[in-house]
Amino acid sequence: xxxxxxxxxxxxxxxxxxxxxxxxxxxxxxxxxxxxxxxxxxxxxxxxxxxxxxxxxxxxxxxxxxxxxxxxxxxxxxxxxxxxxxxxxxxxxxxxxxxxxxxxxxxxxxxxxxxxxxxxxxxxxxxxxxxxxxxxxxxxxxxxxxxxxxxxxxxxxxxxxxxxxxxxxxxxxxxxxxxxxxxxxxxxxxxxxxxxxxxxxxxxxxxxxxxxxxxxxxxxxxxxxxxxxxxxxxxxxxxxxxxxxxxxxxxxxxxxxxxxxxxxxxxxxxxxxxxxxxxxxxxxxxxxxxxxxxxxxxxxxxxxxxxxxxxxxxxxxxxxxxxxxxxxxxxxxxxxxxxxxxxxxxxxxxxxxxxxxxxxxxxxxxxxxxxxxxxxxxxxxxxxxxxxxxxxxxxxxxxxxxxxxxxxxxxxxxxxxxxxxxxxxxxxxxxxxxxxxxxxxxxxxxxxxxxxxxxxxxxxxxxxxxxxxxxxxxxxxxxxxxxxxxxxxxxxxxxxxxxxxxxxxxxxxxxxxxxxxxxxxxxxxxxxxxxxxxxxxxxxxxxxxxxxxxxxxxxxxxxxxxxxxxxxxxxxxxxxxxxxx
Numbered sequence: 128x129x130x131x132x133x134x135x136x137x138x139x140x141x142x143x144x145x146x147x148x149x150x151x152x153x154x155x156x157x158x159x160x161x162x163x164x165x166x167x168x169x170x171x172x173x174x175x176x177x178x179x180x181x182x183x184x185x186x187x188x189x190x191x192x193x194x195x196x197x198x199x200x201x202x203x204x205x206x207x208x209x210x211x212x213x214x215x216x217x218x219x220x221x222x223x224x225x226x227x228x229x230x231x232x233x234x235x236x237x238x239x240x241x242x243x244x245x246x247x248x249x250x251x252x253x254x255x256x257x258x259x260x261x262x263x264x265x266x267x268x269x270x271x272x273x274x275x276x277x278x279x280x281x282x283x284x285x286x287x288x289x290x291x292x293x294x295x296x297x298x299x300x301x302x303x304x305x306x307x308x309x310x311x312x313x314x315x316x317x318x319x320x321x322x323x324x325x326x327x328x329x330x331x332x333x334x335x336x337x338x339x340x341x342x343x344x345x346x347x348x349x350x351x352x353x354x355x356x357x358x359x360x361x362x363x364x365x366x367x368x369x370x371x372x373x374x375x376x377x378x379x380x381x382x383x384x385x386x387x388x389x390x391x392x393x394x395x396x397x398x399x400x401x402x403x404x405x406x407x408x409x410x411x412x413x414x415x416x417x418x419x420x421x422x423x424x425x426x427x428x429x430x431x432x433x434x435x436x437x438x439x440x441x442x443x444x445x446x447x448x449x450x451x452x453x454x455x456x457x458x459x460x461x462x463x464x465x466x467x468x469x470x471x472x473x474x475x476x477x478x479x480x481x482x483x484x485x486x487x488x489x490x491x492x493x494x495x496x497x498x499x500x501x502x503x504x505x506x507x508x509x510x511x512x513x514x515x516x517x518x519x520x521x522x523x524x525x526x527x528x529x530x531x532x533x534x535x536x537x538x539x540x541x542x543x544x545x546x547x548x549x550x551x552x553x554x555x556x557x558x559x560x561x562x563x564x565x566x567x568x569x570x571x572x573x574x575x576x577x578x579x580x581x582x583x584x585x586x587x588x589x590x591x592x593x594x595x596x597x598x599x600x601x602x603x604x605x606x607x608x609x610x611x612x613x614x615x616x617x618x619x620x621x622x623x624x625x626x627x628x629x630x631x632x633x634x635x636x637x638x639x640x641x642x643x644x645x646x647x648x649x650x651x652x653x654x655x656x657x658x659x660x661x662x663x664x665x666x667x668x669x670x671x672x673x674x675x676x677x678x679x680x681x682x683x684x685x686x687x688x689x690x691x692x693x694x695x696x697x698x699x700x701x702x703x704x705x706x707x708x
Contacts, residue, residue, distance in 0.1 A: 130612040131251065133281045133317075135261035137292040137302035142324035144185045145595060146291050146352070147260040151193040152596030153605065154256060154612075162254040163189030166243040167204040167236075167262060167276040169214065171399035171436055175522040179507045180220020181205060184402060189260070192592045200246045204239055204275070208397065209436055209483070218242070222505050236273040243275050244283045251284075256612050259286060266309040268627055278314040287319040287616035289608075295325035295354060300336055304623070307344050311627040319616040322603065323351040345621035349611075350603025355594065382412025384577030388569060390415045391427035393450055395441035395470070399434040400524070403467055406555040406584040410565065412576060421449035428572035429463045430454065432470030434552065438499075438527065439484040442473050442491065451492055458494045463545040463568045471540050471548035472499045472527045482526050494546045496533035501526045510551060514538050515567065517560040521551030545571040556584045 134150070136143040147163055154161040165186050174187035180199035190197035199220035206214040213227045219242070250257045265277035265288070273279075281288050290306055292299040303321045310318065321340070326333065330351050337348045382388075392404055394417040401417075408415040416423075424430050432454070435441040445451040454474075457464055466474040475497030478489045482501035491499070508523040514537055521538070529550065534541030538549040545568075555561045562578040569576040599605065 130255070130614070131257040131259060131284060131286045132608075132612045133259040133261055133277070133284075133286045133288045135265045135277055135281075135288050135290050135306075137264060137266075137290060137299070137306050138296070139263050141291045141293045142352075143260050143291055144189070146289075146322060146324065146599070147258050148189045148192040148592060149352075149595035149599040150258050150608070151189055152592050153599040154258075155192070155194050156596055156600075160195075160253075160255040161193045162195055162250045162257050163193055163201055163260065164247055164250055164257050165202050165260040165262070165276065166247070166280050167206065167239075168202050169206040169208065169262070171207060171397060172402055173205060173207065173217075173400065173524055175507050175509055175524060176220065177509060178220070179509070181217050181222075181505075181507050181524060182220060184400070185260070188592075189258075191588070192595065193258075195254075200250055203243050203246045207399075207436055215436075219246075220507070236275055240275045240279065240283065243280060247280065247284055258612075259284075261288075264306060265290070265314070266306045268309055271311075271627065278310065278317070281317050282313065285615060286317065287611045288317050289319060289322055289349060289611070291322045291324050293325050294323050294333075295327065299323060300340055303340060304343055307346070308623045308625060309627060312622050315622055315626070316620055317616050318346065318620070319349075319611050320346040321348045323348060325354045326351050327354045344623050347607075349607055350599070352598050352602050355598060380411035382576060383579040384412070385575040386569070387412045387414055388428050388565065388572070388574055388576040389426060390429045390431060391418045391424050392416070392431045392433055393445065393470070394419045395433065395435045396444050397436035397440065399436050400468070400552045401433055403433060403552055403555060404431060406561055407565075409584055409587050410561070410582055411579045413565070419448065419450075421453040424450070424453045424457065428574055428576075429465060429568045430457060432464070432466045432473055434468035434470060434524075436469075437484065438469040438472045438478060439480055439486045439489050441469060442478070442489065445473065445492075454492060455494065458544065458546050461545050461571060463571045464494065464547070466495070466540075466546075466548040468523075468525050468550050468552060469527070471495075471497070471550055472525075472529070474546065474548050475499050475529070476532075478527070480527075495541055495543055495548045496531065497541065497548065498530045498532065499527040500530070502528050506550075510539065512538060514554075514560060515563040517557065517563050519551070519554050519557045519560045521549075521554040521557075523550050524552065525550055558583055558585075 132150070134143050134147045151161050151163055163186055165183065168183035168186065170183045170185065172184040173181050174184045174197065175181055176197050176199060178198065182197060182199055182202035183205055186202040187197040190201060203219055205217035207217060208214045209225065213225050216223050216226050218239070247257065247259070259280060261277040263277070271278065278288070280286070290303060292302050307315060307318055323333070333351060341347055390404065390407055390413060392401065392415065404415050407413050418424065442451070445454070454464055464474070466472070472478055473491055474494045475491040476493050476495070477498045478491055479499065480486050480489065480501040482503055503526070506523050506525050509520070510523060511520050513519055519538065529540060531541045534543040537547050538551045538554060540547070540549040542548075555564070561584070562580075565576065565578045
């Protein structure tokens with residue numbers, strides 16, 4: 128059996144995805160066969176594996192860091208928010224229905240424990256090490272009973288836990304201490320220590336605090352990673368991640384020609400796969416920004432309407448803000464517009480949606496001769512083709528089926544004048560196609576912009592992953608990390624009071640000071656919950672493996688869009704790694 132490690136965080140966006148990727152790249156460079164794993168992910172940024180399974184983009188990025196092919200085993204449960212209170216549940220890469228947060232954490236989540244542990248065990252039987260990423264914080268005491276992604280999976284696998292804290296936000300010592308002190312004695316026994324992320328300044332000034340933290344918790348700090356600008360990685364949702372972070376944080380490379388090219392991306396509700404614009408941001412002289420006002424389109428050479436989990440909602444939002452009228456004016460003036468996936472659907476003539484929004488027939492912007500009908504089956508594909516005379520690869524994730532009734536063919540969509548539309552995500556990562564497309568945009572925009580002839584997005588992405596590996600190798604105690612991965616948490620780690628509150632205790636409920644020392648119940652198996660479990664890998668999904676989970680009926684999810692998720696009036700409580708707006 129292989130070794131492993133769970134990378135947890137004191138908060139959302141503490142750097143779990145980055146650290147997990149960095150550890151994977153450091154390990155593979157030293158000859159270790161390693162795989163990433165995240166039991167449950169919530170994200171609108173997803174990816175399609177070669178087997179046609181949908182997983183979080185962060186896990187696909189981490190697989191690339193580990194130099195292995197991503198599979199559904201690496202992210203068996205993916206939650207895709209469709210509103211503030213419900214998400215589509217994707218199990219082993221396939222959607223099984225919609226569920227409210229209350230319903231999911233009300234017992235359905237526990238039914239998936241067998242599935243996620245089986246997937247983890249399959250990875251452990253294949254790889255020397257598995258580096259797991261947690262979600263949110265392990266000290267979410269309201270969710271501990273049903274947890275399958277933080278201490279629940281650590282307990283099931285007996286993995287040591289490394290807690291990452293973002294010192295740039297402040298309060299990192301309190302966060303480390305409080306995270307540990309809110310865990311039960313059994314959970315605390317697996318918390319090996321801490322890793323400080325995003326530190327600016329002289330590390331020697333931090334060391335007295337780290338010594339005091341050791342005195343308070345009996346746990347060491349395994350490294351202090353410096354703040355690194357412009358790390359281009361695919362994390363979860365939020366507008367601070369991926370290569371668009373490089374756009375925000377670093378100087379845009381000078382143009383290869385005389386002009387820059389300005390790209391405005393409409394920040395539609397439930398925006399998905401905004402990583403599509405990363406390759407544009409990597410081009411010298413291309414300035415990418417996200418906008419939500421019509422006047423911000425005025426000086427843009429290219430406007431992109433990106434993917435969204437709520438096409439009809441995004442269309443209404445564009446109209447409410449005047450962006451729809453601005454897009455129609457642009458098209459009439461022959462100024463470039465690109466719609467991707469949901470953005471492509473918005474640009475069409477008509478949308479018939481009885482699945483996602485159940486809004487029925489809705490008029491689109493009418494910029495492309497396309498009619499879209501939403502199908503209950505989701506298209507998950509890895510298409511390969513050509514456009515503008517260049518080879519293109521991409522991936523598709525959508526319920527909308529496009530009936531293209533005219534225009535010039537463009538990938539699986541069409542082009543009319545300077546308006547393009549396609550369902551293909553990731554197409555701009557194809558270097559030759561991206562350059563040809565930018566030439567077309569510059570010509571239509573009247574810009575003397577010339578794409579750099581040698582920009583390779585794949586090479587840039589590898590360089591960024593190597594930077595992550597360098598951060599771990601240069602600023603963490605890698606010998607001590609390897610001992611953790613190989614041998615587990617150190618024995619005899621002290622208990623930090625008060626520990627976890629009694630399960631079921633209400634706010635303000637009195638409890639003895641020793642409450643944290645009492646054991647909390649171990650996560651139950653699907654059989655113990657009365658759900659059908661899996662007899663083991665039997666199918667062909669994900670490198671010949673199929674970690675079969677409960678059926679939609681056993682999970683009581685709304686298997687069809689006609690079934691309204693229950694509990695939508697309740698407060699939503701879910702593990703969120705980023706703001707899933």
